[in-house]
Amino acid sequence: MSSTAHGHADAPHAPVFTGGALARLEALYPKYPTRQACLLPALWIVQEERGWISEPAMAEVAEVLGLTPAYVKGVVTFYTMYHTHPVGRHFIQVCTTSPCNLCGAEAVVQALLKETGCRELGATSPDGRFTVAEVECLGACGFATPIMINDDFLESVTPERVAGLLQGYK
């Protein structure tokens, strides 16, 4: 199961699950009756370490947990929060589902695209700093419009506030 078999001509995959990352994964084993149940947490560890989940990383997770790479890929691609390609340093999610839509979310999207320099939703800015993604309900409907920047959950975002908010993310 070499990494080149997955089509990556780049440097061979450096294992994620060594040292601290491996310790974090092993700490989970007693919490679930199966290794398979550690899959979602394991994928979060990969994304925390590498910023995204490559196919070689999926193969590594499969090996560590006793699953197949195809199975792991099936799970990764089901969940929207796992990135299967590199994204900007700061990943922005903006909700546009009806409750936020009613409160001007689409204007917030336009302001984000303008201020980040991202050409369109899902694209990364030319300087690699931001990616802006449109997402479904973030569960903060009374505080419209919420956005997430990496793990930061920001509420009550308006187009006027966008430029100022982005300042803190270099």
Place this chain on the structure above:
Amino acid sequence: MGYPHPRHPKETPVLSTHFGDAGARTFDGWVQRGGYAALKQALTMTPEAVVEEVKASGLRGRGGAGFPTGLKWSFMPKGDGKPHYLVCNADESEPGTFKDREIMRWTPHQLLEGCAIAAYAIGAERVYIYIRGEFTEPLRVVGAAVEEAYAKGALGANVFGSGKRIDIVVHRGAGAYICGEETAMMNSIEGRRGNPRIKPPFPAQAGLFAMPTTINNVETLSAVPHILNRGAAWYKGLCLSNPKSTGTKLISVCGHVQRPGNYEVTMGTPMRELLFDMCGGMKPGRTLKAVIPGGSSVPIMTAAEAEDCLLDYEGVVARGSMLGSAGMIVMDDSTDIVYQIWRLARFYAHESCAQCTQCREGTAWTTKILERILAGRGKEADLQLLLDLSENMTGKTICVLSDSCAAPIVSGIQKFRGEFDAYLSGARQPALAMA
């Protein structure tokens, strides 16, 4: 409280008493506010007695289905020798709903105490709290609270010296509305794609890891310590209308009101009082046009239906919709109803797990038809087509996601037909451009 606004006198604060009070987050802070007395009391009762108390209170599932909680707990087998599980559904993704996030980030120990009591009552030694991946603050706050609870002996192998074991594991979701469906949630915990399961078997017979399991919502579990502390009779007495709907409900009001937020009201409170007194009514110069009361997966209500509606399970049904999760989306006269229904259809199409043909194809096709209508290319026959699709999407699939998509469509066409006709006839300019 009408959090983030000041508490309104017409609210009945029980679960929301400490929203906004950072001191309530810590173990010691929670104990000072009366916390963990209920768990200690529960441990002196038999599990069956705890179940009976919750049954007597009339508590019903606050995640949307409204199933009697004590009854659900009583489905768990007794003396079967298998490991039992409690799953706390903290996946809160129903559009319009934002109450569980507040419970978790302000009063995590309220939830943990409720989970521990429920686990004890159903014979479970392990609880999984499934928190949606986007809820980074609740994940942090609840995670810290779990560690504190272990340190203080409220969780672990010997809870408060009772000899009973209760463990809590926080499991992070990764972005999937469908994982809020109880069987999809169990699959997700097991490390699978979040596809719902066919029932039967029901979770109490074969659930998580094929073992007897009960799944309860955050708000439901958070009510349990209060029921133990103040008694089932007190909770049952919190009832302004139908005796089958007791206690309080956190209503998440959003959209076009002056003061959106979470309002805790006694069951049976008039919707009119909530919208016009507590939330301050519409914005200046605006009138109420429509309300989707239960989170988005319920029929849309007209202003007339909303103004005459009591907020409990039966009251909302009597006005043609459902209380559901009580994520109340308020729309004023500036709203393009067809556009918002299209946006909701897009939501369901995106979130479909794609197992069932009617849902996978139906939600996507519904979205495309609505897009065409909004782009000025709709045909008269499109409305009947939408209704036919909705019929196929209702009651015929493994889970109710497609039924949830159909609800705003069918009710929208029925009650706001004029808005659709305006697009079809060209009287209204297209709202979208199509390639």
